[in-house]
Amino acid sequence: MVQLSDAEERIVAATPLFRSLSAEDIGVLLHGCNLVTVTRSQMLFAKGDPAEVSYLVLQGRVKLVQHDESGSEAVLRIFGPGETFAEAAAFMGGRYPVSAFAIDQCRLLQLKTRTLKAEIQRRPDIALAMLASMAAHLKTLVNQIADLKLLTADQRVAWFILKRLQLSEDGQTIRFPYGRAVLASELGMSAETFSRALKRLSRFGVAITGDVVTILNPDKLARYARVN
């Protein structure tokens, strides 16, 4: 059994995969899990590696990326504390279809697929939780595709800000959770375009100071990025 802080245990219990389970059920699933610590820009797995484990983020951020032969990369998604990833690949027993890198210093829980599968056989509701978790992933990806196809770069940035604003404390400011270059790639644009997009959004009441973004007029911004 791994050693987790109280805060970390709360994170685990709150994750979609485990939310519906009792503390002891979680204990069973975590039995024999590895706790791994990785440093900034370190690789967790490469595309094509045999997928034997999935991950739960406790601290830091992980980016899932796809590379092309020329070396440029596309960030598919970024996972933070409380989120799980690579469940699907691990579960299918195939190989990872993407690569994973730590953006920050990270603490991660490695979930053994074997244990997970075994538990599903015994406890069908774990399967339901897993289905729910994967359904959420699906929805995220579907929205991302729609955004890429329907919105301009500026609108995607605006949309990103608005989404974060909903989780914000004061409803007026957000802060960028990680570097702009990574953010740009996640939104499907170059770092330069992202920088310019931010500047252009000042027309709609967006002010940037360091890593803090102040949205003077959320409605105006929402009207510009009319989506969903």
Place this chain on the structure above:
Amino acid sequence: MVQLSDAEERIVAATPLFRSLSAEDIGVLLHGCNLVTVTRSQMLFAKGDPAEVSYLVLQGRVKLVQHDESGSEAVLRIFGPGETFAEAAAFMGGRYPVSAFAIDQCRLLQLKTRTLKAEIQRRPDIALAMLASMAAHLKTLVNQIADLKLLTADQRVAWFILKRLQLSEDGQTIRFPYGRAVLASELGMSAETFSRALKRLSRFGVAITGDVVTILNPDKLARYARVN
């Protein structure tokens, strides 16, 4: 119980969701299902509708689309015979995150979520099959995002042709399964760009006559669209 032709029963049995199940298990799941027939361009459900059923395609093609306020649409994916869709949304019991339209005349099986859920409780392996099916969907979407972010329009068209070529009989020709406009939207480009892309690909040994595409030199084309 619905009335299916032999061919259709074979389609059902071969679908990822049901592949691992016995004929009688399938019978249980299909019990009380509706068989629906829709005509070209008819809507199956709209984004925001309560998601009560998922679908299995028997005949024809269905497109899942997202609209923006200006009326332009993005095709997220197209499903043909033997494929299932909307499982995730139906399963979560929420609302459909996208809209669905028939491209052709279609015959579809409506799967009741209630039945599916009940069976999962009794038979965990159905849950595994469902997880596998959703994992496959996830992988498709992930690849689509990577393609949109990393490839040019021409490369996406080339890549599409190559993928279809692998399923081709003779390994030299394919035919477009549906209209070019829909195809273009699926690949994330306008119909005009798609048309021009096809023309430009003649430089790499792609010849078009009507709906038939002849690939004179698959290797050359693959070298151009170097991906995966």
Place this chain on the structure above:
DNA sequence: CGGTTATTTGACGGGTATCAAACACCGTGG
């Protein structure tokens, strides 16, 4: 404080969307 990395800014070119018109395809009805 120096050296490295991240971000911004500018200039430029190319890829794509958009608009418009010409054209091909197709089932219908005269």
Place this chain on the structure above:
DNA sequence: CCACGGTGTTTGATACCCGTCAAATAACCG
């Protein structure tokens, strides 16, 4: 059989979004 309207595709002209390259600036860190 051919005319014909509707739909879908192609082609051309144009504009602009956005990526790339290069340089300047800022932020970071030991």
